[in-house]
Amino acid sequence: MATNRPLTMTPSKEAPRAAKAEAFNITQDRIIRPRLAGDPPDVLITARMSKIGLFEFHRADERIAPSKEAARKAIDEIREHIDLEPAAKALTVVDGASV
Numbered sequence: 001m002a003t004n005r006p007l008t009m010t011p012s013k014e015a016p017r018a019a020k021a022e023a024f025n026i027t028q029d030r031i032i033r034p035r036l037a038g039d040p041p042d043v044l045i046t047a048r049m050s051k052i053g054l055f056e057f058h059r060a061d062e063r064i065a066p067s068k069e070a071a072r073k074a075i076d077e078i079r080e081h082i083d084l085e086p087a088a089k090a091l092t093v094v095d096g097a098s099v
Contacts, residue, residue, distance in 0.1 A: 021054040
């Protein structure tokens with residue numbers, strides 16, 4: 001037989017931290033999207049990440065490995081945007097002085 005008592009939720013100790021992290025992510029997203037639209041990067045590397053909290057620095061290795069793999073996959077595109085001329089050739093001489 002079911003009882004008619006109200007459903008209560010007890011927030012966990014992690015709930016406030018999770019809410020702050022999510023608020024930070026929303027704010028960051030609101031700032032980044034217009035910037036990317038107005039001044040898009042030459043190459044944007046995105047890596048699949050596991051769910052890791054904002055302050056879980058001890059789990060950095062879990063993010064570093066997929067980031068390196070994403071960079072490896074984008075290396076050809078990155079090279080397209082790099083000026084491969086030696087720096088000495090790029091110098092301009094104005095009135096006998098290098099600029």
